[in-house]
Amino acid sequence: MPFPLLTSIVFLPLLGGLLILFIPKERTGLIKTIATAATGLALVLAAALVLKFDCGDLAMQFVERSPWIPQININYHLGVDGISIGLVFLTALLGFFACIGSYGIKERQKEYYFLYLLLNTGMLGTFLALDLFLFYAFWEIVLVPMYFLIGIWGGPRKEYAAIKFFIYTLAGSVFMLLSILALYFTSNPHTFNMLELAGSGSTLAKGFQIALFIGFYLGFAIKVPVFPFHTWLPDAHVEAPTPISVLLAGVLLKMGGYGFFRISFPILKDAAIYFALPFAILGAINIVYGAFVAMAQTDFKKMVAYSSVSHMGFVMLGLASMTVTGFNGALMQMFNHGVITGGMFLLVGVLYDRAHTRDLDKFGGLGAKMPVYAGILTVFTLASLGLPGLSGFVSEFMSLIGGFAAFRLITVISVLGIIITAGYFLYMIQRVLLGPLNPVWSKITDINRREIFTLAPLMIVIIAIGVYPLLILNFQSPAIINLIRHIGGALF
Amino acid sequence: MSVLLSVKYFFPEIVLTGFAVAVLIVGLFVKRRAVLGMFCLLGILAAILLMPQSYQATSPLFSGMLINDSFSEFFKEIVFLVVGLVILVSMGYRAFSDEDAGEYYFLLLSVLVAMMIAASSNNLIMIYIALEAVSLMSYILVGFLKTDRRSSEAGLKYFLFGALATGVMLYGISFIYGLFGTTDLAEISRVLAAGNVNIFASTIALLLIFAGLSFKCALVPFHMWVPDAYQGAPTPVTALISAGPKAIGFAILIRVFLKNFFPLFPGWSETVSVIAIITMTAGNILAINQENIKRLLGYSSIAQAGYILIGFVVGTALGIQGMMFYILAYVLMNIGAFGCVALISNRLGNDYIEDYSGLSKREPVLAFLLTVFLLSLAGIPPLAGFFGKFLVFAAAIESKYYILAIAGVINSVLAIYYYVKIIKFMYLAEPRAGMHVSVLPVPATPGTGAVKLALIIALIGIIVAGLFPGLFIGWISASLL
Numbered sequence: 001m002p003f004p005l006l007t008s009i010v011f012l013p014l015l016g017g018l019l020i021l022f023i024p025k026e027r028t029g030l031i032k033t034i035a036t037a038a039t040g041l042a043l044v045l046a047a048a049l050v051l052k053f054d055c056g057d058l059a060m061q062f063v064e065r066s067p068w069i070p071q072i073n074i075n076y077h078l079g080v081d082g083i084s085i086g087l088v089f090l091t092a093l094l095g096f097f098a099c100i101g102s103y104g105i106k107e108r109q110k111e112y113y114f115l116y117l118l119l120n121t122g123m124l125g126t127f128l129a130l131d132l133f134l135f136y137a138f139w140e141i142v143l144v145p146m147y148f149l150i151g152i153w154g155g156p157r158k159e160y161a162a163i164k165f166f167i168y169t170l171a172g173s174v175f176m177l178l179s180i181l182a183l184y185f186t187s188n189p190h191t192f193n194m195l196e197l198a199g200s201g202s203t204l205a206k207g208f209q210i211a212l213f214i215g216f217y218l219g220f221a222i223k224v225p226v227f228p229f230h231t232w233l234p235d236a237h238v239e240a241p242t243p244i245s246v247l248l249a250g251v252l253l254k255m256g257g258y259g260f261f262r263i264s265f266p267i268l269k270d271a272a273i274y275f276a277l278p279f280a281i282l283g284a285i286n287i288v289y290g291a292f293v294a295m296a297q298t299d300f301k302k303m304v305a306y307s308s309v310s311h312m313g314f315v316m317l318g319l320a321s322m323t324v325t326g327f328n329g330a331l332m333q334m335f336n337h338g339v340i341t342g343g344m345f346l347l348v349g350v351l352y353d354r355a356h357t358r359d360l361d362k363f364g365g366l367g368a369k370m371p372v373y374a375g376i377l378t379v380f381t382l383a384s385l386g387l388p389g390l391s392g393f394v395s396e397f398m399s400l401i402g403g404f405a406a407f408r409l410i411t412v413i414s415v416l417g418i419i420i421t422a423g424y425f426l427y428m429i430q431r432v433l434l435g436p437l438n439p440v441w442s443k444i445t446d447i448n449r450r451e452i453f454t455l456a457p458l459m460i461v462i463i464a465i466g467v468y469p470l471l472i473l474n475f476q477s478p479a480i481i482n483l484i485r486h487i488g489g490a491l492f
Numbered sequence: 493m494s495v496l497l498s499v500k501y502f503f504p505e506i507v508l509t510g511f512a513v514a515v516l517i518v519g520l521f522v523k524r525r526a527v528l529g530m531f532c533l534l535g536i537l538a539a540i541l542l543m544p545q546s547y548q549a550t551s552p553l554f555s556g557m558l559i560n561d562s563f564s565e566f567f568k569e570i571v572f573l574v575v576g577l578v579i580l581v582s583m584g585y586r587a588f589s590d591e592d593a594g595e596y597y598f599l600l601l602s603v604l605v606a607m608m609i610a611a612s613s614n615n616l617i618m619i620y621i622a623l624e625a626v627s628l629m630s631y632i633l634v635g636f637l638k639t640d641r642r643s644s645e646a647g648l649k650y651f652l653f654g655a656l657a658t659g660v661m662l663y664g665i666s667f668i669y670g671l672f673g674t675t676d677l678a679e680i681s682r683v684l685a686a687g688n689v690n691i692f693a694s695t696i697a698l699l700l701i702f703a704g705l706s707f708k709c710a711l712v713p714f715h716m717w718v719p720d721a722y723q724g725a726p727t728p729v730t731a732l733i734s735a736g737p738k739a740i741g742f743a744i745l746i747r748v749f750l751k752n753f754f755p756l757f758p759g760w761s762e763t764v765s766v767i768a769i770i771t772m773t774a775g776n777i778l779a780i781n782q783e784n785i786k787r788l789l790g791y792s793s794i795a796q797a798g799y800i801l802i803g804f805v806v807g808t809a810l811g812i813q814g815m816m817f818y819i820l821a822y823v824l825m826n827i828g829a830f831g832c833v834a835l836i837s838n839r840l841g842n843d844y845i846e847d848y849s850g851l852s853k854r855e856p857v858l859a860f861l862l863t864v865f866l867l868s869l870a871g872i873p874p875l876a877g878f879f880g881k882f883l884v885f886a887a888a889i890e891s892k893y894y895i896l897a898i899a900g901v902i903n904s905v906l907a908i909y910y911y912v913k914i915i916k917f918m919y920l921a922e923p924r925a926g927m928h929v930s931v932l933p934v935p936a937t938p939g940t941g942a943v944k945l946a947l948i949i950a951l952i953g954i955i956v957a958g959l960f961p962g963l964f965i966g967w968i969s970a971s972l973l
Contacts, residue, residue, distance in 0.1 A: 069962040071969065072886075133882075137873040144872060147912070151920045159920050163912055170908050174901035177882070181889040181897070 017117030025110040035113040046092035077131040082479025098243035115145035154239035161239035168232040176219030201267035213271035223256030237305035242349030250342035279320035286313025287417035295424035300358040318399035322489030326402020333395035365437030391465035498553035504539035511535030512601035519594010564612035566971035580946035584939030616675040634725040646724025653717040661704020667697030708741030722790035731830035772798030814883030821876035828950035832862040850923035876957035
């Protein structure tokens with residue numbers, strides 16, 4: 001039997017979490033070590049996965065499959081292809097660095113790290129599952145630790161934010177469950193296998209496909225989040241502790257986008273084509289509306305949260321285009337946004353740890369006091385606003401090119417979003433780093449080594465992809481071309 | 493089968509009755525709850541070992557009054573589980589005095605025997621008698637805390653509603669006898685299959701019987717007794733009546749209606765689906781504002797009955813499997829939740845949810861267990877409650893009852909709110925000054941270990957059934973009618 005690489009990646013964090021349960025809660029050092037080792041090992045294995053991955057092979061790789069509930073043909077079925085590999089690596093990457101970023105958590109550490117590791121297993125499993133039932137189970141598992149992580153370690157309105165997050169996302173996913181069941185019963189023979197369903201789903205009547213698509217849409221759109229389902233996100237982000245915001249923005253939002261790529265579009269392709277225009281419109285609303293709202297924020301974290309709404313709009317726009325370029329842009333945008341915004345949240349956390357406020361109007365002139373921090377923040381900001389040479393630019397540009405071919409007017413409107421984004425990010429830089437130093441911060445210290453250690457790798461990724469996008473495109477493009485061919489979109 | 497031959501297949505019930513009488517007598521001399529409880533558990537173990545291993549597929553006992561089939565065996569095992577766990581929970585419940593222990597366990601074992609007989613009844617009269625026996629014991633158990641006014645009141649209320657319901661049911665049975673000339677289920681099937689029945693009169697009769705069973709299963713509009721009885725009853729008894737009679741009620745619904753009557757009256761599925769939807773929705777909406785956890789769990793179990801009823805409406809093999817799996821999961825998680833409540837109220841002296849504030853710090857293990865049971869009730873994977881919901885929703889989708897399935901999932905979302913509310917108090921809220929009753933340091937109650945054992949059994953059950961439902965589905969599908 002070959003080494004079960006994917007299973008190891010998924011369950012290593014949980015194993016660490018279970019181990020932590022047996023350690024007395026006073027031994028916080030050991031607990032941290034175990035958590036770091038578990039996520040670190042998962043990252044090493046994810047890196048090994050990337051190295052061993054064969055970009056030319058269009059089939060699922062490293063497939064593991066064994067019967068789970070044979071009576072209704074449910075299998076434990078994992079696999080990875082060009083669409084999921086980037087997200088798996090992203091999750092492992094952020095999972096490890098946010099774990100190090102969690103060292104600042106001082107209370108109830110044992111519970112924290114257990115829940116944190118459980119969350120990691122849920123996220124990794126979601127991206128690797130190829131059986132819809134398994135996918136749903138992982139998807140839902142994510143909710144529970146997230147609820148506690150926001151609710152216990154969060155900010156002042158944590159209870160409200162946590163329960164809103166829980167109910168919103170659960171409300172979406174139960175409709176997804178109905179669609180999953182309907183797919184199962186219309187397939188012949190009955191199966192939950194996503195790959196088989198991708199073959200048979202498109203034979204369904206268009207009206208039925210549309211109904212199922214809406215069920216999945218509710219699940220995925222709330223996670224993305226697509227306007228008007230986005231209201232849970234700023235609340236959750238603002239209240240969540242820094243490392244959890246990182247995972248929320250970096251990984252959880254991608255679960256929704258991934259669902260479109262893996263389930264909605266390949267399986268229900270007629271419905272996907274039918275919904276292309278609404279997708280594009282919603283994408284444009286997300287981009288422009290999210291940017292405008294971000295601009296109005298005075299809370300640093302809320303601003304970054306709304307900027308996520310805006311940036312995820314590019315994913316929707318790219319998806320709507322039904323072109324290879326647009327799809328590539330959308331998938332890449334998910335990866336890039338994860339890295340960039342994950343880093344942004346870490347940076348907000350760095351500042352908050354020192355200043356205990358996130359009010360942008362209260363800062364000013366910090367560039368002189370915290371030169372290293374200022375440099376790093378500038379790089380991430382420029383990446384986020386889409387400066388060429390950094391990763392965000394490539395993916396947004398590709399989404400727009402794809403979108404332009406399909407929906408001119410909508411894409412033109414979306415481009416406005418980039419301008420607004422540049423506006424509010426530069427305004428933020430001005431308010432935080434430039435101008436006269438607010439005397440309150442005369443004693444503030446610069447970013448420390450541990451914090452740099454968590455941010456530097458993300459920065460390397462941002463620059464590397466910005467300069468040489470093929471790093472990602474090589475992995476995902478063959479799979480995307482295959483997917484577009486299957487759906488019947490435009491191959492350019 | 494003649495009476496004498498039948499006795500051979502009736503050993504478990506006989507042995508348990510013997511143990512019940514014995515515990516009543518021994519209880520006069522031995523005043524230790526734990527000892528008597530162990531004695532009862534021994535009786536249940538003996539009954540399990542004596543369960544007939546092989547069945548002559550449809551071999552009716554006692555001139556067709558009872559039938560021992562794999563379906564009845566499934567529900568007998570369920571009630572063994574229920575009463576076994578309830579005995580463990582009772583050992584550590586502080587409000588009980590050791591003085592009445594013998595009497596209490598006598599009633600528990602008697603309910604168990606009555607439920608076993610109900611599970612294998614094959615004749616409407618037998619069903620009536622068995623259910624009535626279950627009910628009578630339950631009324632007494634609910635009012636068992638004689639000095640507690642609430643308990644007595646709950647017992648009385650339960651009794652009054654119950655008496656009305658059984659009266660209605662008996663009236664329906666008399667209709668059936670008048671129309672068909674028999675109360676034997678097999679005989680009734682034969683007459684029905686031959687056609688030539690008065691549909692209108694039979695429908696009335698069935699409605700009346702259904703109403704009687706709705707009371708047992710706490711379906712709207714026969715659910716009124718639930719919050720008061722659940723709140724007033726001693727918590728272990730609440731666990732019992734929320735699980736045992738309900739499971740048996742559903743078993744009889746399946747046996748009487750699905751097997752015999754359902755197929756002949758096409759309008760039934762619409763009627764019952766409306767009842768299912770109202771039951772789920774009413775239970776969930778009323779649960780939201782409850783401040784007492786026993787009332788809240790009472791309304792939640794009304795809602796759970798609504799979900800189970802989805803499988804009944806669908807009526808396919810998958811639907812019944814879903815019901816049976818759901819009932820198994822429901823029994824485990826409900827007794828688990830009430831077991832936690834029993835231990836917590838030992839400590840707090842009350843059942844107000846607000847007083848659960850900060851429980852995760854004072855009682856981390858208990859808070860964790862209750863959280864798992866609540867998440868299972870809410871249907872979060874990979875716990876058994878999720879898979880139960882999954883199966884009944886699957887059955888609904890398979891048979892194209894889309895509205896029912898959608899109503900089910902919307903209700904699952906509603907329910908999340910109040911389950912999570914309890915979790916919120918335990919984990920997120922700080923203990924507050926000025927709680928309803930100040931939390932006194934209570935000396936550890938003897939028997940807490942037994943309750944914890946029950947909770948751990950239930951916990952393992954819902955995790956195993958959630959992670960590997962295949963193990964149980966095999967067993968269930970072999971027990972289908």
